Amino acid sequence: MYSDKVRAALEKTGISPGDRVLVEKGKEKFEGVLMPKPESAGDPETLVVKLDSGYNAGVRFDAAVKISKKEGGAKLQSFPSLSLKQDASLPELSLIATGGTIASRVDYNTGGVKWLMEPGNLFALAPELAGIARFRMQKPFLVGSENMCAKHWMQIAEAAAKELNSGVRGVVVTHGTDTLHFSSAALSFMLKDIPAPVAFTYAQRSSDRGSSDSPMNLVCVAQFAAKADAAEVVLVGHAESSDSYCFAIRGTKARKMHSSRRDAFRPINDTALAKIWPDGKIEMAGGARKRSKSKAVADAVFEEKTALVKFHPCASPELIDFFVDKKYRGIVIEATGLGHVATDESEHNWLPTIKRAIEEGVVVCFAPQTIYGRVDPFVYAEARKAHELGVVYCQDMLPETAFVKLGWLLGHKGMGAKEVGKRMLENVAGELNPRLTENQFMA
């Protein structure tokens, strides 16, 4: 809420949140929609104006501020919707909407969030969609991805398997960006024998901004799900910062590499499985599982007593003891370089606590903190020591993917630590790339 002082001033000029305003302070001028102030949102004396660029400007309210009403205020109550007649011969896609920026829109009157509710909302964002496929839609939950956990992954996996087995041409999942690559990895492991693609997409910029990436991402993901001969779990989104084309990246080989860019998701230690142009052209890199008539199975289990830990200089090895004492069953350590932790004779030596963890049945894995490249215990003698204790060196697997895979394996009742360690190094969903190529670095 704005302060009493600010609200009194607004009332006097007959302005309320949602109106289009011109705010002037000295030489600065901001024209746009006056935003409401949610309960917990910062300084109650700072006016927030959503500019036409989509960015918010904050102006501290004081005697120097002049505010006047302009024509054309936004009174957005909900997602816009467009009703379009569709050809029944179009392939049918199943959309699973799960929250995040792509599925939400701020209501300028209340500051509350309005959610994507029906296919008409998609058509309003990108009318081309109506010519690509018919959509049926479900919303198992609407949660920002920073709040997602294994139970959400399992729900999406169950829903996707059911949809695939009902005969749809493909499944599209809209999802927040923060932990999207964890979810795409989880579905890659949890879904077996899928007959058609399961393609995640997202928006880095909200759909009320001119620079929003959601229209092109939605068009590309629909093109891929409807047309690509790929029965894989993938993440589809901008390949470049401009609206040129999208990547479809293997769900286990994607990582969010930028906090705000539209092309934030990159293939790591891998080549994108496909390039997709909005007009429907698809270039496959090869190696994808083909569509088939198989029946999808959701193997949706997860052991939450799994941790992802980053080693760093001066890090206390007691951290490992903490997880062992809490009865964790698996720990992925982001090790440095080719797979190292401190091994000297100081109080920082991690080997004794790792030894204890393994002796107590915890599966301890090393994954590359460098993100790109692979860990390898056979180059330096120090790494061999960890390997001999039983640490699983996860090759070129992303730490995030290793964490998800480890939790998923441990979720299988009766699978012992030894078996889990062995399976970590068996390729389930393209998470291991035995032959990294020059062009798979920083691409």
Place this chain on the structure above:
Amino acid sequence: MYSDKVRAALEKTGISPGDRVLVEKGKEKFEGVLMPKPESAGDPETLVVKLDSGYNAGVRFDAAVKISKKEGGAKLQSFPSLSLKQDASLPELSLIATGGTIASRVDYNTGGVKWLMEPGNLFALAPELAGIARFRMQKPFLVGSENMCAKHWMQIAEAAAKELNSGVRGVVVTHGTDTLHFSSAALSFMLKDIPAPVAFTYAQRSSDRGSSDSPMNLVCVAQFAAKADAAEVVLVGHAESSDSYCFAIRGTKARKMHSSRRDAFRPINDTALAKIWPDGKIEMAGGARKRSKSKAVADAVFEEKTALVKFHPCASPELIDFFVDKKYRGIVIEATGLGHVATDESEHNWLPTIKRAIEEGVVVCFAPQTIYGRVDPFVYAEARKAHELGVVYCQDMLPETAFVKLGWLLGHKGMGAKEVGKRMLENVAGELNPRLTENQFMA
């Protein structure tokens, strides 16, 4: 040690480690130098042959194995050395050697490590060096960088300040690669008012491999330290995988992004401060502090009760309690996206434990898990909640750099949590880049 069986077989053929051998097993043939087997190194029945490519091949010894002696075995006792007459008018550089691949060489007779000891060793690696500068050298300690901690950073900082104040033209630090970017960040903060460059360099491939990067890195780092008008702490190394040119990257903006490539160190959210060609051409990007007559001061302090933690889906907030209970004074959290952790009403909500940590005087910082881009508490309401609790949003600072900076600030006696939080957001050594540009992503 090789097993008794293997040693008996070697003895019979008169072969010992260090000899050049041909090992044949079925259709496989490996020719190279037979390596010794250190005490703890894997299977005692696997022969290790260092191929001419520099790679090691392991061949399990059994009845099918034939091994024969070839001409030209290596009997490398120590680093080769080259004595070169140098012109007294050349600028003098001070080399601080601290271990790591660049400063070590495996002794084929014992499996032990031989260290870089004197400037003649450098000249043997890259004779061009003798025409660039004269070198004086010290080895305060020889430690692989996975075992480095704050006490090592402080020692290097003290040594570098002393050398700079003695009037050398620049300081070069050779260092292992694993945690090199932590060390370069530490020196960036710990060294004030330096009159000349302090330039780290490294090798990703050992100097006995044809593909070693150490000769070009050494030449480029010497060119930079001797000639560049930059009184900055930088990291110098291959800009591309080929031997084309090197980058000098600001010490606070570098990160090891690949486990094995020669061009593993990349500038993050920044442009390289300089490009350096081995022939001495230097292209400065601008913005570097200039050389001066100032007196370097080592402000070498560090609070080891500082942690770097990665948030991930399903992560238990009890982890924060663990550090608070252990009397940690600072925690950097790698938050997702624009700076988020779980904030929902589940047992995974991190806000209550973060609140407790801050109330107990712990400085809690968020840095971008995406590596590229910046955290920003003002885009989503969920982030504002953390910000209002007092979490310090570290903008575009690398998590590794934020960790080092936080520990360094906390190391100053009498500096309270509030002051530390404020200083985290004040630029000390280029760790904050207020204006990210398009070409600073994945470059």
